[in-house]
Amino acid sequence: MTTVQxxxxxxxxxxxHEHLEDPLPLHEQLREAGPVTYLTRYDVFALARYEQVHAALTDWQGFQSAAGVGLSNFRHExxxxxxxxxxxxDPPRHDAPRAVLAKVLGPRALRRLRDGWLADAExxxxxVLSDTEFDAVPRLAEAFPLRVFPDAVGLGxxxxxxxxxxxxxxFNTFGPENDLVxxxxxRMPEVxxxxxxxxxRDRLSPDGxxxxIWAAADRGDITAEQAPLIVRSLLSAGVDTTVHGLAAVLYAFAANPGQWRRLRDEPHLARTAFDEAVRWQSPVQTFFRTAVGDQEIGGAVIPDGRKILMFLGAANRDPxxxxxxxxxxxxxxxSGHVGFGMGLHQCVGQHVARLESEALLTALARRADRIELAATPVRHHNNTLRAWKTLPLRIHPA
Structure with missing residues (x-):
């Protein structure tokens, strides 16, 4: 029997900003303080160890997403x-949209995109390699998703x-209403x-x-009111996270030249490299859930309606x-990292991001003997995401 404390x-x-710049010391403090801690600043409970983060992510009945995955509690706000x-x-409202999007982004769709994306990456x-030094954030990490993913969705x-x-x-709005928000x-009304x-429907190409998604509404799989919200989910979650995942893997290789040599020798490791970079850097650092009824986890009781803050980045480095x-x-x-979430709400587009990374890394590995930092990279601060503002790279051609 678990002792509640x-x-x-x-x-x-x-x-x-000091923790957004370098969250690792705080992550260690939280993990070592116990399986559950209490953050007095925001009156929320925090999970930083892998076991508890994984458990909360997979328990959608006990820790709901419908009250918001940020600090704001939709029960009251x-x-x-x-x-x-x-x-x-959460189910049942979550089920039909998830099923439609999982099919739209499924293996058949990715097979159709694969050759074109590989060629586009080449x-x-x-x-980009017409220059031996460049900032990889705008030139690669942002440029590639912005040219292939909106095309796939059907945007002009x-x-x-x-x-x-x-x-x-x-992603900033998932945190407190601070200077970043x-x-x-x-710009938000315009953007x-x-x-x-x-x-x-009429703004989207017929083959994307x-x-x-709109065709699914015509079939009755979802409603016409749900269709634009599902398209919006693609556009809001399908670009930034991939951009920061690509920047993470490029930084990982620049900082670890031995691993780049291994990728060049074993190019089939491109997908492993992306997942390892997502684990190592955790572009999505945090998400919230809300307790449904009193919930016991890690020897603590989270009262009904209270928020938990799950530190995905801390779980991904839990010794x-x-x-x-x-x-x-x-x-x-x-495999098993929580960088894409876990369970029912696990990122439905993660295989799309993996394909984008595979295409970019494969093209780069053919042409670059070495990748190194040309200057100190600069972090971009976001309440939820771990990102780079600049990532200056120097490429030594093969």
Whole structure:
């Protein structure tokens, strides 16, 4: 029988700039303080060990997403936009949208995209490597998703630059209303208006993911009211997270030249490399859930309606789960990391992100003998995401 005890109280702000710059010391403090801690600053319970984070992610009945996956509690507060049918909904409301999107983004769709994306990555890398030094954030990590993913969804060419500030603000709003949220607010009416307009049937090409979602509405699999919200989920969660995942894997190789040599020798490790980078850097650092009834976890009781803050990045470096967790290592099996979530709400587009990474890394590995940092990279701060603002690389051609 588990002994229930009060969790350790910690007065730390995980959304403060010092922790956004380097969250690892706080992660260690939280893990070592116990399986559950209490963050006095925000009156929330925190989970930083792998076992408890995994348990909460997979227990959608006990820890709901429908009250919001951010600090804001939708039981008492009105969200700033209609909640996501994927991220901020639970069964049964979550079921039909999830089933439709899982089919749209399934293996058959990715097989159709594969050759084109590989060729597109080759062209992009050829163009970028005309310079031996460049900032990999805009030139590779942002450029590739912004050219292939909106095409796959069926978006037109104009206005795609709006996707990045929209996603950045969305993930900021999962935290407190701090300076990062306030910075993005002035542009949101314009940017979110553009994004919402792209979700309409007549704005989407007839051969893309978006049109397939609307076709599902025509079949009655989902309602016509749900269709644009599902398209919006693609646009809000399908770009920024991939951008930061690609930047993470490029940084990982620049900082670990031995691992780059291994990838060049064994190019089939490209997908393993992406998952290991997602584990190692955790582009999505945190998510919240809300207790449904009093819930016991890690020897503590979370009262009904109270928020828990799950530190995905801390779980992904928990030495109780991973050997040498601070190392980026292609010999590791990174499956089981929680960088894409886990359970019912696990990222439905993760295989799309893996294909984008595989295409980019494969093209780069053919042309670059070595990748190294050309200058100190600069972090981009976000309340939820771990990202780079700049990633200056120097490439030594093969």
């Amino acid at each position: 009060a969790p350790s109280a910690i007065d730390a702000d995980p959304f403060g 009105k969200p700033w936009r209609p909640p996501s049918l994927l991220l901020e909904a 062209r992009l890398v050829d163009d 060419r104009d206005g795609r630059e709006n996707l990045l500030p929209y996603g950045d603000h969305l 306030r910075k993005g607010q002035p 979110s208006g553009w994004v919402n307009a792209q979700c309409a 993911f978006g049109a397939q 109780r789960r991973w050997t040498a967790p601070d190392a980026f290592d292609l010999s590791r099996d990174p």
